[in-house]
Amino acid sequence: MRTTRGKPTYERIVLGDSKIGEAMAEALALEEQVDRYAHRFHTYPAGLHPDAARDLLQLFEGERVLDPFCGGGTVPVEVRAAGRIALGQDLSTIALRVARARTASPDEAFLTRLRSRARKLTAIAREAREDPPEQVYQGVHEWYAPHALWELESIRQGISESEEDLKPLLKALFSSILIKVSWRRSDTSGGRERHHRPAGTTAILFHKKTRELARHLAAYRDAIPEGTPEAKLRIGDARHLRLEDPVQLILTSPPYPGTYDYLPLQHLRRIWFMEDRHDEAHEIGSRRSWRAGGKQARRDWAGASAEWTTSAAAALEPGGHLVVVIGDGLTPAGPIDSSQVTEQAARVAGLENVARASLERPDHARGTSRWEHVFAFRKPLS
Ligand SMILES: C[S@@+](CC[C@H](N)C(=O)[O-])C[C@H]1O[C@@H](n2cnc3c(N)ncnc32)[C@H](O)[C@@H]1O
Structure with missing residues (x-):
């Protein structure tokens, strides 16, 4: 076993632009607990590591930065801290409430x-x-x-x-x-x-x-640097982004296939807030979809991945980057490799590969290991 800076790692693969790939691998390996800003004020499943978000942001240019699966808001928080324009979207009303609170900067x-x-x-x-x-x-x-x-x-x-x-x-x-x-x-x-x-x-x-x-x-x-605008965060399906202006960078972590049921996990909170649950059918890659049948779930997830990636590509300015952090799935039907579907979705969306970093990590609870990946894609100039 080797250790990058941070998490213990068995294997590490870096492909494409080696400078970006190595830096992405370092960011992905971070694991020390961070008590910066309001990152820890509210638990949220599978939150991105705040330092990973900060370091990945630094690797790519662009003022307007979108996270279409913003969850509890880790990326928008760091985008504003860097003095850039933060845009975010998520299907979950609970996530949005957390993300809005974490990105607030009241007097x-x-x-x-x-x-x-x-x-x-x-x-x-x-x-x-x-x-x-x-x-x-x-x-x-x-x-x-x-x-x-x-x-x-x-x-x-x-x-x-x-x-x-x-x-x-x-x-x-x-x-x-x-x-x-x-x-x-x-x-x-x-x-x-x-x-x-x-x-x-x-x-x-x-x-x-x-x-x-x-x-x-x-x-x-x-x-936050003076003049940085408020974050613009809204409820919505990542497959249907509706932005007024294009963005230069999309940094996001979509659901890892078959790992969580993000919306049902919030059921106690939703009852307290008297919210209905009509949106659960739109959740991508949920664990429950794999319980219903492996083959169909895989097809649906691959289709949804192509759809959101195409929508993200349309929102990007030519030359802009899409950076995706995703892990392999731990589905009831067995492990699922996320890398092929992610790369295929980017191809369908007309994006070019820039770099990829993948880390294999021990999963002590299950006596096995698990890969996590970060991909950088670019929208061609013409
Ligand atoms: C890995 S989590 C994102 C965590 C986030 N990066 C953070 O640091 O908190 C994936 C998110 O995708 C959201 N999600 C699932 N299906 C979605 C869809 N169709 N459109 C938008 N968001 C969706 C879930 O609600 C969940 O918040």
Whole structure:
């Protein structure tokens, strides 16, 4: 086993432009925990490593940078920090709420109002004794101790009565504690683990999270070069990008095939926010699609990959780059190599290969190894 800077690696393949390929391999190998900006304020499955996003961005020019699978917003956060124009899209409303909160750079007066509102909501929640409305209660009560349920409902209610401009950040904060105070094992596991936490801890956690987020956003605001525009993030399918102007760079990490069910994983949060689930059918490469049948799932995923890559290519300026971080799949039907489908999708979209870096990593939990790749493609000048 060899070690690049960072994660332990068995094998490493670099193809194409060796300078870019080697630098991409280094970025992909990073694994140290980062506490910069609001990167850690809200868990999000399969988030890109913030330093990898930062280093990959530095390798490619271009002012307008898009991430069509922006998830919790790692790429847009780093794009703004670099003084560039951040654009993002994702199918998940939960992801967008997190990404918008992480890319915000409010002034001090706003943050003071945010802290003060959260303090008030916390004090009220500590005395709360009211269950959520029936439609929420039915879906969530099995996952929480009664006092956690009362405190959460009080905060939810308090947010709905807060000033309009504070609501997005308050909702993101609420979202950030929903799994932590539940009996669900983690964001990516539906397992149940009952534990005892004293009454009041849910409300206190909300307050603590608010103070932390305010501190991180203040540091972020001060780090962003003057004149950098706000991030433009929207809900939507990556196969149908609708941009007003072309972009010079797309840096993204689409779902690894058969690895997660991104939208259903958020089901507790979606019930608390009273959202419907009509969008789940549009999720690309979901784990559940492989459960229904390997061959069809592979065909659908390959087709969807070609579609989003074609849409991305159309959004690029000639000479612009598409950089894709993707891992091989761990599907119920066995492992899936992502590299062939990704390269085929780029060919279909009329993009040229620039470089590729692939790292083989040990997967101790399954006693095997797994490849992760980063590809750089370019849109031809004519
Ligand atoms: C690997 S995650 C991205 C993580 C992100 N880079 C981050 O750091 O948080 C893949 C994302 O693709 C989104 N997704 C799945 N199907 C989609 C589609 N058809 N259009 C847009 N986004 C989709 C999921 O909601 C998920 O957030």
